[in-house]
Amino acid sequence: VKRLLGVALGILTAIGGFVDIGDLVTNAVVGSRFGLSLVWVVLVGVIGICVFANMSGRVAAASGRATFEVIRERLGPRAGLANLSASFLINLMTVTAEIGGIALALQLASSVNYLLWIPLAAVAVWLVIWRVKFSIMENVTGLLGLTLIVFAVALFLLKPDWGNLASQAIPAVPAAETGATYWYFAIALFGAAMTPYEVFFFSSGAVEEGWKIKDLIQSRINVLVGFPLGGLLSVAIAACAAVVLLPAGIAVTSLSQVILPVAAGAGKLGLAVVLLGLVAATFGAALETTLSSGYTLAQFFGWSWGKFRKPAEAARFHLAMIICLLVGIAVLATGVDPVLVTEYSVVFSAVALPLTYLPILIVANDPQYMGKHVNGRGVNVVAMVYLVVILVASLAAIPLMIVTGAGA
Amino acid sequence: MKSPRPLPPVPPVAGQTLDAQLHLLDRQVLDSDGVPVTTVDDLELGAAEGAPDLGPEIPVGTPAPVLTALLTGPVLGTRIFGGRPPSSRLIRIPWTDVASVGVVVRLGVSGQGLDADWVERWIRDKIIARIPGSGGRRDPR
Numbered sequence: 305v306k307r308l309l310g311v312a313l314g315i316l317t318a319i320g321g322f323v324d325i326g327d328l329v330t331n332a333v334v335g336s337r338f339g340l341s342l343v344w345v346v347l348v349g350v351i352g353i354c355v356f357a358n359m360s361g362r363v364a365a366a367s368g369r370a371t372f373e374v375i376r377e378r379l380g381p382r383a384g385l386a387n388l389s390a391s392f393l394i395n396l397m398t399v400t401a402e403i404g405g406i407a408l409a410l411q412l413a414s415s416v417n418y419l420l421w422i423p424l425a426a427v428a429v430w431l432v433i434w435r436v437k438f439s440i441m442e443n444v445t446g447l448l449g450l451t452l453i454v455f456a457v458a459l460f461l462l463k464p465d466w467g468n469l470a471s472q473a474i475p476a477v478p479a480a481e482t483g484a485t486y487w488y489f490a491i492a493l494f495g496a497a498m499t500p501y502e503v504f505f506f507s508s509g510a511v512e513e514g515w516k517i518k519d520l521i522q523s524r525i526n527v528l529v530g531f532p533l534g535g536l537l538s539v540a541i542a543a544c545a546a547v548v549l550l551p552a553g554i555a556v557t558s559l560s561q562v563i564l565p566v567a568a569g570a571g572k573l574g575l576a577v578v579l580l581g582l583v584a585a586t587f588g589a590a591l592e593t594t595l596s597s598g599y600t601l602a603q604f605f606g607w608s609w610g611k612f613r614k615p616a617e618a619a620r621f622h623l624a625m626i627i628c629l630l631v632g633i634a635v636l637a638t639g640v641d642p643v644l645v646t647e648y649s650v651v652f653s654a655v656a657l658p659l660t661y662l663p664i665l666i667v668a669n670d671p672q673y674m675g676k677h678v679n680g681r682g683v684n685v686v687a688m689v690y691l692v693v694i695l696v697a698s699l700a701a702i703p704l705m706i707v708t709g710a711g712a
Numbered sequence: 713m714k715s716p717r718p719l720p721p722v723p724p725v726a727g728q729t730l731d732a733q734l735h736l737l738d739r740q741v742l743d744s745d746g747v748p749v750t751t752v753d754d755l756e757l758g759a760a761e762g763a764p765d766l767g768p769e770i771p772v773g774t775p776a777p778v779l780t781a782l783l784t785g786p787v788l789g790t791r792i793f794g795g796r797p798p799s800s801r802l803i804r805i806p807w808t809d810v811a812s813v814g815v816v817v818r819l820g821v822s823g824q825g826l827d828a829d830w831v832e833r834w835i836r837d838k839i840i841a842r843i844p845g846s847g848g849r850r851d852p853r
Contacts, residue, residue, distance in 0.1 A: 367815050369740070376751065377738045381792050384738070435845055606740050606751030606784075608832065614847030617747070619836035622846075673815055 311525055317446025318530020323537055324589030325405035326398070326496040326650040328582070329643055331538045332562040333711075334489050335545025336555050337481060340472040343539055345490045349497025350535035352690045354527050355683065356498075356661050357506045359668045361523050364510035367673040371507040372603035374673075375663040387659045388604045392597060394656050395501050397649040399593045400632040403429065404642020405586035408559040413579045422636045426629045429590045433625060438512045438611040445588030451581035456540040458569030458578075464547040472546060488704040488711045491697045492647065495654030497535065498694075501596040503660055508599040512612050517677065544569070558643055598625040647710070655701045657694040665691065730813060732779075740816045741782065741805065743823035749805075750828050752817060753788040756781040756804060779807050782817070784828045803827050 334342050360371050369377075372391075376384040406429075407421035414421075432441055477486045515523065544565035545556060556562055559582070566578040595611070602609035602621045609621040636642065665687050668679045679687070705711075730736060732755055741749045758780035781804035790797055805828050811820035823829045840846050 369815060373740050373751075377740075380738060381753070381788060385792055434843075602748075604751070605788075606748055608748045615843070616836050616841050616846040619832055619840040622840055623835050 307522075311522055313443060314522060314526035315530045315533070316450055317443050318526045319533045319537065320446035320449030320452070320585070321442070321588055321592070322531055322534025323449065323452055323541075323585050324398075324499075324592075325402050325586050325642075325646050326499060326653070327538050328405075328541060328562055328585070329556070329559070329646045330489075330492050330496040330650050331541040332545045332549075332556045333647070334493055335542030336549035336561070338478055338486065338489060339546040339550050340469060340539075340543060341474065341476050341478060342486070342490055342493055343473045343542065344475050345493040346497055346535050346538050346542075348693070349494045350532050351686075352494075352693070353498050353502060354531050355686055355690060356503055356664060357531070358524060358527050359679065359683070359687070360503045360507035360664050361510050361515070361527070362520060362677060363664065363668055363673065364507040365515040365517055365520050365523075366675060366677045367667075368511060369667075369673065370511050370599065370603050371504050371660065371664060372600045373606075374667045375660070376604050378663045378666055384604065387663075388600060390656050390659055391500060391504075392600055394649065394652045395504075395593055395597045395600065396628055396631060397645060397652065398499065398501060399590065399597060399628055400635045401642055401646040401649050402586050402590035402593055403629075403632050404636050404645060405559070406583060406590060407636070408642055409579060409582035409586055412560055412563070413583070418642075419637070419639070422633055425587075425590070426633050429587070429594055430626065430629055432591055433594060433611070434615060434622070438509070441591060441611075442509070445584055445591065448584030449581060449588050451577050452537055452541075452585055454566055454570060454574050454577045454581060455537065455544050458566040458574055459540050459544050459547065460569075461574075462544070462547050462565065462569040464543075469543060469547065482708070484704055484708045485711055487700065488651075488708045491654045491701050491704065492650045492711070494697050495652075495657070495701075496650040497538070498657060499650070499653045500656055500660040501593050501653075503664065504596040504599050505592045508595070508603075508610075512610055514612075594625050594628060597628045598622070651701050651705060651710075655698050658691070658698050661687075661691065661694055728813075735813055736782070736817065739813075741784075741819060741828075742816050743819045743826075744811070744821055745823075747823055749819065749823040749826060750784040752782050753785065754783040754791050755779060756783055756802065780804075781806050782810070785831075803830075 331346075363374060364370055372388070375387055379387060403422060403425050404418070406425040407418035410416070410421040410425065411418040477483050510523070541562070545562070548565035548568050549556065549561065554561060554564075563575065563578045563582065567575045570577075598621045599609060601607070601624045602618070605620075607620045608618045610618060615622045635645075665679075665684075667673050668687075669684065671678055736752055736755060739752050741752060743749050756779070757777040759775075759777055781802075783802050783804060785803035787797055787802060805819065805826060809819050809821050809826075810817060812818045819826075824833075
């Protein structure tokens with residue numbers, strides 16, 4: 305029974321932890337402008353993150369080595385440093401977006417300006433990282449994030465024309481949009497679903513929790529059930545926007561518009577629940593991204609890291625995260641719109657995808673690291689197909705950003 | 713396609729053969745307690761015991777150089793961007809401290825006393841341990 309409970313808990317936290325500010329904003333924007341015509345991208349992205357998260361978890365369990373140690377060892381110092389710079393900067397951008405997201409969600413709940421919430425949010429994130437046990441941190445934020453299921457509930461309460469909604473799900477460029485914007489948002493959605501920090505966090509989390517090979521079955525169930533259900537949640541967010549905002553001609557530019565359909569469908573109670581969900585999801589993601597920035601730096605330079613150690617036993621790791629949070633506060637203090645930061649961060653995530661996923665694939669085939677747990681042929685075929693998709697998305701992202709004026 | 717000229721065969725040696733690039737460089741270094749110390753940023757080669765210090769000309773028949781130390785610290789910068797720090801500035805982990813080489817390089821000594829760990833210790837003592845709850849000062853005075 306205890307084992308079953310563990311599996312259930314793992315799945316639930318995987319669902320709750322899947323959605324972050326990037327998924328929330330991007331799905332709502334896409335839903336409000338393209339209806340469900342980009343829903344296939346979420347499907348493609350979810351399968352991809354399942355394949356690679358699973359692989360990085362297996363590498364961590366089999367060798368005890370987390371992703372960025374592997375990247376440095378395989379790519380050497382030069383390419384490794386270039387990779388670190390790109391991954392770290394994009395991750396820092398995501399940290400900033402998530403903290404801004406917490407502040408915006410608290411603003412919606414309290415009517416106190418979000419700029420006042422930013423320092424508080426950052427300090428709260430730091431305190432949790434400083435003191436709270438890894439497993440408690442993961443489970444609490446994951447379970448609270450589950451309240452975002454209210455998006456799915458609201459969708460039913462809105463009583464949409466299901467036939468019409470389903471017919472939208474066919475990939476097609478809506479009349480009001482151009483092909484370039486369609487593909488730009490396809491890449492943004494793909495980047496939001498496959499954000500590299502999830503892989504850094506997943507593999508480092510495996511080391512934090514001391515996974516062994518026998519724990520892999522449970523982690524596989526968590527990933528293969530939890531992430532697709534999390535993806536379904538993303539689709540529900542997009543569908544809500546498609547039902548309420550698309551006919552009204554409202555293109556999402558703020559977090560209040562993201563939750564508007566929930567208020568319309570599920571009323572005040574729904575609004576209260578979705579606000580809780582927003583805070584939990586962004587807070588959880590802020591923890592994960594902040595930790596990821598510490599993980600990437602520490603693993604590249606070989607510092608002592610991990611929440612399983614006391615802060616004094618991983619001094620550089622903790623100092624690095626404090627500095628990252630301060631930088632995030634400083635960027636947000638300029639008054640830059642966190643929603644805009646989010647929109648850019650998911651596209652840049654898409655640009656950086658090959659940097660993370662190629663080294664993992666190489667090491668997952670290395671018998672010195674993996675012993676007999678090297679990739680099977682089937683996994684390799686799927687992973688290679690994804691590598692091509694990732695590469696195309698990565699190369700096309702910046703040109704499309706320029707052509708479309710960042711999707712305007 | 714032109715096939716490369718075959719290399720002369722490696723002379724037979726006793727024991728395990730390590731490829732510096734493949735098995736040593738950029739590997740994680742753990743101390744005797746399993747705590748990460750650093751990553752192998754570079755290697756130092758020295759003349760074999762008994763061999764004279766060499767100039768730019770290496771006479772035929774000189775014994776092969778031996779690995780004397782793992783290097784860390786600023787040497788990573790020069791390895792990436794070129795150049796060479798003076799020998800006195802290198803932070804060394806003597807090869808004699810290395811206990812085993814696998815997916816990671818394990819040391820037979822504790823990292824606490826190593827030069828390679830001084831930045832970590834400095835940041836711990838000057839910054840992190842002063843923040844309440846770091847677990848760094850078991851004996852607060």
